[in-house]
Amino acid sequence: MIRNEVFSCFVFYGVLLVVKMYVIAIITGQVRLRRKAFANPEDALRHGGLQYHREDPYVERCRRAHLNDLENILPFLFLGVIYSLTGPTLSVARFHFLVFFLGRVLHSAAYLLAFRAPTRSLAYVLAQLPCVSMALQILMVVSSYA
Amino acid sequence: MIRNEVFSCFVFYGVLLVVKMYVIAIITGQVRLRRKAFANPEDALRHGGLQYHREDPYVERCRRAHLNDLENILPFLFLGVIYSLTGPTLSVARFHFLVFFLGRVLHSAAYLLAFRAPTRSLAYVLAQLPCVSMALQILMVVSSYA
Amino acid sequence: MIRNEVFSCFVFYGVLLVVKMYVIAIITGQVRLRRKAFANPEDALRHGGLQYHREDPYVERCRRAHLNDLENILPFLFLGVIYSLTGPTLSVARFHFLVFFLGRVLHSAAYLLAFRAPTRSLAYVLAQLPCVSMALQILMVVSSYA
Numbered sequence: 308m309i310r311n312e313v314f315s316c317f318v319f320y321g322v323l324l325v326v327k328m329y330v331i332a333i334i335t336g337q338v339r340l341r342r343k344a345f346a347n348p349e350d351a352l353r354h355g356g357l358q359y360h361r362e363d364p365y366v367e368r369c370r371r372a373h374l375n376d377l378e379n380i381l382p383f384l385f386l387g388v389i390y391s392l393t394g395p396t397l398s399v400a401r402f403h404f405l406v407f408f409l410g411r412v413l414h415s416a417a418y419l420l421a422f423r424a425p426t427r428s429l430a431y432v433l434a435q436l437p438c439v440s441m442a443l444q445i446l447m448v449v450s451s452y453a
Numbered sequence: 454m455i456r457n458e459v460f461s462c463f464v465f466y467g468v469l470l471v472v473k474m475y476v477i478a479i480i481t482g483q484v485r486l487r488r489k490a491f492a493n494p495e496d497a498l499r500h501g502g503l504q505y506h507r508e509d510p511y512v513e514r515c516r517r518a519h520l521n522d523l524e525n526i527l528p529f530l531f532l533g534v535i536y537s538l539t540g541p542t543l544s545v546a547r548f549h550f551l552v553f554f555l556g557r558v559l560h561s562a563a564y565l566l567a568f569r570a571p572t573r574s575l576a577y578v579l580a581q582l583p584c585v586s587m588a589l590q591i592l593m594v595v596s597s598y599a
Numbered sequence: 600m601i602r603n604e605v606f607s608c609f610v611f612y613g614v615l616l617v618v619k620m621y622v623i624a625i626i627t628g629q630v631r632l633r634r635k636a637f638a639n640p641e642d643a644l645r646h647g648g649l650q651y652h653r654e655d656p657y658v659e660r661c662r663r664a665h666l667n668d669l670e671n672i673l674p675f676l677f678l679g680v681i682y683s684l685t686g687p688t689l690s691v692a693r694f695h696f697l698v699f700f701l702g703r704v705l706h707s708a709a710y711l712l713a714f715r716a717p718t719r720s721l722a723y724v725l726a727q728l729p730c731v732s733m734a735l736q737i738l739m740v741v742s743s744y745a
Binding site: 368371374377378381382385386388389392393394418421422423424425427428435438439442445446448449450452453 | 454455458461462464465466467468469471472474475478482492493494495496498499500519520523527530534
C-alpha cells in the first residue's frame with residue numbers, strides 16, 4: 308500500500324494535517340500559560356493559585372478550532388484511506404487531498420487570527436467539497452455490498 | 454481490500470455514518486443562523502451584531518450530539534477496518550455493522566428530537582454492543598503479539 | 600496485514616486504548632447518575648427532576664479527559680496503521696506503541712484522580728513523543744509523493 312502513489316500522496320497530506328492539529332494543541336497550552344487560564348484546579352495551583360482556574364475567550368477560541376479539526380480532519384483520514392483503495396487517477400486524487408489540506412490550513416488561520424466572516428466558513432465549505440466527493444465515489448464502488 | 458466483501462460492507466456503513474456526522478454539522482450551522490446564536494464574535498457581527506455572540510440550548514444540544522458521534526463513530530471506523538481484516542463471516546460481520554449503524558441513527562434522532570429518556574441511552578448501548586464484540590474478537594486474534 | 604507482526608502489535612495497543620476510551624465514557628455516565636448532573640433535560644426528568652439538569656465539576660473533568668483522548672488517541676490510530684506499513688523493526692515499533700500506551704493510561708489516571716501538576720502534562724508529552732517520531736518517519740517515506 309505504501310508504494311501506491313495515490314495512497315502515499317494521501318498519507319503525506321494526512322500526516323501534515325495531524326501535525327497541524329498537534330500545533331493547535333501546543334498553541335492552546337501556551338495561551339493557557341500566558342493568559343493564566345487553566346481548566347483544572349491542579350494546574351492553576353501550580354501556576355499561581357486557584358484564581359487562575361478560569362476560562363479565557365482566546366483559549367476557548369483555540370479549543371473550538373481544535374474541536375472543528377477533530378470533526379473534519381479525522382473523518383478525512385478515514386475517507387482518504389478508502390478512497391485511495393478505489394483506484395482513482397493520481398492527479399484527480401491529489402487535487403482532492405490538496406484542496407482539503409489548503410481549506411483546513413486556511414480554516415485554522417481564520418479561526419486563530421479571527422479573520423472577518425465568512426472567511427472561516429468558506430474555508431470549511433471548501434474543505435468539505437473533496438470529502439463529499441470522496442464519500443460519493445466510495446459509496447458508488449461499495450453500494451452493492453450493503 | 455476493496456474487493457473483499459466484508460470490508461466493502463463495512464465501508465458502506467462507515468461512509469454513511471460519516472455523512473450522518475456531516476449532516477449534524479450542517480444542522481448545527483443552520484440552527485445557529487435561525488436562532489442567531491454564534492460562538493464567535495466575527496460571525497455575530499456579520500449576522501446582526503455582537504449581541505448574537507451567545508449560547509443557545511438547542512445549538513448546545515446539536516453540539517453534544519456531534520461530540521457523542523466523534524466519541525463513538527470514529528472508534529468504530531478503526532475497529533471495523535481491523536475486524537474486517539480478521540476474516541469474519543459476511544453475515545455475522547454485516548450484523549455487527551448494521552446494529553451499530555441503526556443504533557447510531559436512532560441515537561442522533563433521539564438527541565436532536567429530545568426523545569423521552571432512556572431512548573437515547575439505549576441507542577448508545579445498542580451501538581456499543583457490536584463495538585465491544587469487535588474489540589474482543591480483534592484482541593483474541595492479536596493478543597499473542599503484545 | 601493482520602499476520603504482519605508490527606501491525607498486530609499496533610492493533611493490540613490500539614484496541615486496548617479504544618477500550619480505555621469506552622471506560623471513560625462509562626465512568627462519566629456513572630458519575631452523572633451518582634452526582635445527579637445531566638446535560639439533557641429529558642435525562643434529568645427521568646432521574647428526579649429538572650433541577651438536576653446542571654453541570655458538575657467532576658463530570659466536566661471526566662469530559663475533559665475523554666476529549667483529550669479523542670485529540671490524541673484517534674490520531675495515534677491513524678499514525679500507527681501507516682507507520683506499521685512503512686516496515687519498521689518490531690522492537691522499535693513496539694517501543695513506540697508501548698510508550699504511547701503507558702503515557703495515555705497515566706494521563707487518564709492523572710486526570711480522573713487529579714494528580715498534582717505537572718504529572719498529567721508530562722504524561723501527555725511522553726505519549727506525544729512516539730507520535731511525533733512516527734509522523735516524521737512516515738513523512739520521510741512519502742515526502743516524494745507530495
